[in-house]
Amino acid sequence: MENVKVAIWGFGAMGSGMAKMLLKKKGVDIVGVCDRNASRVGKSMYEVLGVDRGDRPEVIINPNIEEVLTEGSCDVCLCATDSFTKSAFPRIKYVLEKKINVVSTAEEMAYPQAQSPELAAELDRIAKENGVTVLGTGINPGLMMDLLVVCLTGCMVDVEHIEAKRVNSLSPFGHAVMEEQGVGITVEEFEKGVREGTLAGHVGFAESIGMIADAIGWKVEKFDQQMKPIVTSVDRKSPHGFAAAGNVAGVNMTAQAWVDGEVKIDMIHPQQIEPEMEGTETGDYITIKGTPPINMANKPEVEGGLGTIAMCVNMIPHVINAAPGLKTMLDLPVPRAIMGDMRDLIQR
């Protein structure tokens, strides 16, 4: 059997991380990379990654997707270019119409039904027409605050209330993330950023809640989310960030979903640099009231970047095997690491 053929669209931290992971796996080849960043265009993928090419064919980073993908030229394209369904849509459509499966890192694509039901229906139609599959996934949304919650309800007779909490450190991240999350700015600047929509915070609560509620059969009547500064009482310094005492060390995002007149899902997701300096223990926590109750902790948290990279790559065989259409993590078999030959997982 031929190796699984993968293209990558978007070669930032996620796309290049997936490439590095794929190069260590058996039975899979990277056949094309599309990226518009001037520092990478025209260079060898191997050079950009700092990985020895060995006897593999050269892959030159190309800014024109038309030159990277032709009809059926690969099995799957990993699209790592967007966070929102609306902006990801035209790119995903382009790939699907080339009869190539898609795995998208766009947070909203983990459950586009939640906020863009018309675009979700359209993607489903296009994918089916072209006999291919599209899936959005990642660490969150995609696993820690939704699929893992759903999976744990599987051993429950009755569910009363769900709390998913992800407490993570921003210290490993670079300057771009520091700016997006407001690390180091004053509380006034933070509040201005929230009003004007310039702070990214976490994208995905609507998607995670939609996924959980639809999975277990709760009808959400009302959804609300909040974005608050995490104000540090001590100076905090990370490799790429600094927050003086009294300023913002990160963002605390929270959301609630009402079912039958009461809050039944709580999402809590504080992200900050150097959380341990004020006694915050990072981790992924799932607390489900019901019969029997669940009280899960994974400490420290699964690192966001690596987790998203792994989820996208590990879902490739499931996406290739799936029936055509738009799929979510709820529809496919559980994710799993790929330690053998990827070809063994493909049902041809």
Next chain:
Amino acid sequence: MENVKVAIWGFGAMGSGMAKMLLKKKGVDIVGVCDRNASRVGKSMYEVLGVDRGDRPEVIINPNIEEVLTEGSCDVCLCATDSFTKSAFPRIKYVLEKKINVVSTAEEMAYPQAQSPELAAELDRIAKENGVTVLGTGINPGLMMDLLVVCLTGCMVDVEHIEAKRVNSLSPFGHAVMEEQGVGITVEEFEKGVREGTLAGHVGFAESIGMIADAIGWKVEKFDQQMKPIVTSVDRKSPHGFAAAGNVAGVNMTAQAWVDGEVKIDMIHPQQIEPEMEGTETGDYITIKGTPPINMANKPEVEGGLGTIAMCVNMIPHVINAAPGLKTMLDLPVPRAIMGDMRDLIQR
């Protein structure tokens, strides 16, 4: 749409627990119960359960499966009669040949490929011939020491070693479990019981390990398991058990799987009465070395009885929707609680 129709074969703690759970769910009816226990035969299912029948049709517990099931008379039969594939096989075959889907509680049926590959292939053939599906599941094997492990590897780039540990209390269980697990006997009696095969211990390590290894692509070269007494240093008393200091409070079962010449999977499963009397904290623990690492704890453990009941009932829609054949938890979408109408989950 008509309600989902369920029959139950075996009305002990598991079968009757599933019935109680089903009676609280919407869109599903119990249409028949088969059980040979003299104390239950001929009685109303509602009377045995202590549940008000309301305006539901009567269900009389019948010892003859031929009178409980006719071809296509229900959507699924929950088979809660056995622990082993070999003993469950003729019953499951009977149900499949009536063109009825099966969910089995038999521990070995969670992954019959592991120890009975011929019977597994035969069940797959029979199920396909009759256009129905058979799944074995439960809390363990089925979720805590296998499917949940697999799911968590989904966010990993690389896996080096897996340890799954389930530390649970036997205190809620009755006399039968005390005897099967050797609670209260002397160390000499325990060792005799191990030699003669009269102590049950835990059934399922081969299945859990087979499931994990096949899912992530590890080839197991060698498998070993041990059964040791948990000797108490204090008198321990539970509602249905008593172990004097120096005697056996439970069973510690362990297993290892070798991959590429080293132990890559460790299973640790001590079960005992009143574990907290000697400082043992019960829980489900999954520790995976690799990138990124996983360090999960669910404390206290998911109660085995309730967990198995919930898993079997919650998988009903997935089993009805699945393509015909023998399926495992690896093949189907993630389990999930059913808080809405079960009919909404059926793809007709």
